[in-house]
Amino acid sequence: MEKHRSFNVLGNIAVVNFLDKTKSSNKKKFALEILHKNKSIKTVLEKSGKFSGRLRKMQTKHLAGEKNKEVLYKENNCSFRFNINTTYFSPRLSNERKEIASLIKKNSEVLVMFAGVAPFSIVIAKNARPKKVYSNEINRKANLYAELNVGLNNVKDKIEFVKGDIKKAAIVLQKQKKKFDFIVMPRPNLKDSFLEQAFMLSKKGTKIYYYDFCKSNEADLVVNKIKEQAKKYKKKIKILRVKSAGETAPYKIRVRVDFRIL
Numbered sequence: 001m002e003k004h005r006s007f008n009v010l011g012n013i014a015v016v017n018f019l020d021k022t023k024s025s026n027k028k029k030f031a032l033e034i035l036h037k038n039k040s041i042k043t044v045l046e047k048s049g050k051f052s053g054r055l056r057k058m059q060t061k062h063l064a065g066e067k068n069k070e071v072l073y074k075e076n077n078c079s080f081r082f083n084i085n086t087t088y089f090s091p092r093l094s095n096e097r098k099e100i101a102s103l104i105k106k107n108s109e110v111l112v113m114f115a116g117v118a119p120f121s122i123v124i125a126k127n128a129r130p131k132k133v134y135s136n137e138i139n140r141k142a143n144l145y146a147e148l149n150v151g152l153n154n155v156k157d158k159i160e161f162v163k164g165d166i167k168k169a170a171i172v173l174q175k176q177k178k179k180f181d182f183i184v185m186p187r188p189n190l191k192d193s194f195l196e197q198a199f200m201l202s203k204k205g206t207k208i209y210y211y212d213f214c215k216s217n218e219a220d221l222v223v224n225k226i227k228e229q230a231k232k233y234k235k236k237i238k239i240l241r242v243k244s245a246g247e248t249a250p251y252k253i254r255v256r257v258d259f260r261i262l
Helices: 024-037 091-103 119-127 140-152 166-175 195-200 219-232
Strands: 004-010 013-018 043-047 060-065 070-075 078-083 109-112 132-137 159-163 182-185 207-215 237-249 252-261
Touching (some): 004 091, 024 043, 024 060, 070 091, 078 119, 091 207, 109 119, 119 132, 132 140, 132 166, 140 159, 159 166, 195 207, 195 219, 207 219, 219 237, 219 252
Parallel strands (some): 013 043, 109 132, 109 182, 132 159, 182 207
Antiparallel strands (some): 004 013, 070 078, 237 252
8 A cells, every 4th residue: 555644643533644646545445444443533534735824724535434523632631622624733732732831930921822722722721820821813713612622621710812813912912001921822834923913912021932834954044033023123032942843844843932032
């Protein structure tokens, strides 16, 4: 059989990423093998397109098992329900969410941009004992699941939703004179850095965890971009750490840059 690339398991759903030339009969055969070897998996889907647009929607096709695209997924002592096709969720960021939560200080106020169905927001709220987590997301369907997930994890008192475009939401928060202790930015792969909004809502001592995408040997370009943006918006910063947050393709990585406002 022609090789598949990989498959992710989300709850009881497996999502397979095949090589482009894989025959339909081989896809079906591999999907049935997954069901046979993994009794906890009830549905096998094929990833049929890349995450696209600001809403990061993924296209999938049903291959075998139950015809279902809604997942109940568990990580970091938290549970998340979401639809694979209408909302974005990356299980590969599980360790990132755990690490970020460990960096958040008790009784601090946190802003999570691009929050999706609220995995970063909820893992922080449940494990870091913050005063409040403000969770921002533009995708309406993701926001519905986020509200469901906040209830599932009993953190309604810890999370406040700031729905819609972060560019508009930041202006509203600025008018409310909100300044955050920590800002988490698990950005989609877009041209806009959204650092302007982060700087608007930061103060002296604010720590920002900024995610971007680059070639594996070009993380310094991301750091330079942050420094240039800081200069543009008249913010002094200190780079604290630069790390890979996982491969996204051969020789391409998601990079995380931690920095503090001076």
